[in-house]
Amino acid sequence: MPRWIPPxxxxxxxxxxxxxxxxVISPVQFVDTTPNSLRADYRADxxxxxxxxxxxxxxxxxxxxxxAIFGGDAPxxxxxxxxxxxxxxxxxxxxxxxxxxxxxxxxxxxxxPTAVESTP
Amino acid sequence: xxRFPWEWLxxxxxxxxxxxxxxxVISPVRYIDITxxxxRADFKDQFRIAIAASYASTHDLGRAKARLALLGDSDSNQAxxxxxxxxxAAGESIDVVQQVAQLAANLLGGLAQIQPSxxxxxxxxxxxxxxxxxxxxxxxxxxxxxxxTIESTPAIVFTPTPRPTHTPVPTPGAPYILIAQDTVCNSNxxxxxxxxxxxxxxxxxxxxxxxxxxxxxxxEHFFTGLKPEIANGYADYIxxxxxxxxVRVAEAGTPAPNxxxxxxxxxxxxxxxxxxxxxxxxx
Numbered sequence: 001m002p003r004w005i006p007p008x009x010x011x012x013x014x015x016x017x018x019x020x021x022x023x024v025i026s027p028v029q030f031v032d033t034t035p036n037s038l039r040a041d042y043r044a045d046x047x048x049x050x051x052x053x054x055x056x057x058x059x060x061x062x063x064x065x066x067x068a069i070f071g072g073d074a075p076x077x078x079x080x081x082x083x084x085x086x087x088x089x090x091x092x093x094x095x096x097x098x099x100x101x102x103x104x105x106x107x108x109x110x111x112x113p114t115a116v117e118s119t120p
Numbered sequence: 121x122x123r124f125p126w127e128w129l130x131x132x133x134x135x136x137x138x139x140x141x142x143x144x145v146i147s148p149v150r151y152i153d154i155t156x157x158x159x160r161a162d163f164k165d166q167f168r169i170a171i172a173a174s175y176a177s178t179h180d181l182g183r184a185k186a187r188l189a190l191l192g193d194s195d196s197n198q199a200x201x202x203x204x205x206x207x208x209a210a211g212e213s214i215d216v217v218q219q220v221a222q223l224a225a226n227l228l229g230g231l232a233q234i235q236p237s238x239x240x241x242x243x244x245x246x247x248x249x250x251x252x253x254x255x256x257x258x259x260x261x262x263x264x265x266x267x268x269t270i271e272s273t274p275a276i277v278f279t280p281t282p283r284p285t286h287t288p289v290p291t292p293g294a295p296y297i298l299i300a301q302d303t304v305c306n307s308n309x310x311x312x313x314x315x316x317x318x319x320x321x322x323x324x325x326x327x328x329x330x331x332x333x334x335x336x337x338x339x340e341h342f343f344t345g346l347k348p349e350i351a352n353g354y355a356d357y358i359x360x361x362x363x364x365x366x367v368r369v370a371e372a373g374t375p376a377p378n379x380x381x382x383x384x385x386x387x388x389x390x391x392x393x394x395x396x397x398x399x400x401x402x403x
Binding site for chain 1: 144
């Protein structure tokens with residue numbers, strides 16, 4: 001048997017043990033995750049909460065701020081994605097209606113620019 | 121004597137290190153379809169705010185409970201109460217604080233806690249909107265949900281979300297009224313201590329409620345729930361002897377006038393300034 005075979009076998013065994021340890025026994029733990037990692041149906045349900053609130057108070061600014069929890073996407077995009085998920089998931093017609101209402105509002109929503117004092 | 125196989129040991133250690141490098145750094149386990157219970161604490165707070173705001177709009181306590189269960193709190197009521205107190209201390213909008221506090225209070229008076237099986241149903245099937253809205257108690261349509269990346273995740277058997285029973289509708293506009301006024305003569309307490317307890321119609325204490333106390337030439341505002349170690353609906357104020365106070369709970373509360381610190385006799389025949397305990401209830 002060639003001399004390089006035993007070390008190679010040992011390294012392969014070591015790699016296998018390392019993978020088992022790293023993937024199975026002690027995998028990387030994610031405990032402080034962010035909402036944009038949420039599964040699509042959970043995201044959609046959060047957006048539905050925002051839609052329910054918007055349906056009652058018609059406060060587009062508040063709804064947009066609450067949707068900003070998902071990070072960089074535009075509020076209209078987040079809402080439209082939730083609407084698609086809701087339709088695919090068989091949400092009740094009333095829920096779909098509220099998501100549609102929110103999506104329309106977010107598409108029309110223009111953030112109020114903050115007043116900036118002009119410098120001389 | 122046979123030599124110890126150092127080469128084998130070194131090769132295995134090198135291989136193990138390479139394996140760990142790959143498993144932890146190059147290609148770690150990825151969680152892309154996570155559940156809300158793994159969210160960072162501040163994002164969970166945002167979720168609770170959204171749940172409370174939604175509940176304030178829909179008054180659907182069953183749905184609110186199912187959503188709270190997804191956050192994995194051992195006691196949703198306690199989590200909401202603690203959050204409302206943190207929000208109060210941070211000076212956040214009283215409207216939002218009251219929504220959170222109201223949901224906490226209504227949890228105590230509403231349905232039984234969501235059982236783990238129902239919680240799993242919600243998380244696996246997104247049955248919250250459909251089942252809760254229709255209230256039919258029938259199984260929601262099967263939803264094509266992507267499997268989490270962890271293959272070892274146990275399969276969860278779908279069971280229908282139970283139909284909520286009647287949900288008591290909160291009455292945010294009903295004025296609080298004084299239902300009990302007791303003189304407190306306890307020399308161990310601070311002189312002139314006015315203790316206030318605010319409860320809802322089910323006698324559940326409510327945090328985050330504004331108390332307005334006024335007297336000739338002055339007025340002060342404070343909130344219940346800032347001393348949770350005493351009670352969630354508790355607040356207190358130090359009265360000055362000889363001054364007449366008027367207390368009302370929230371702007372629309374019925375005023376309780378002519379409140380003065382009583383004189384209490386001590387064991388030596390002298391008197392000291394006692395306190396009052398007022399209980400307000402929202403009918």
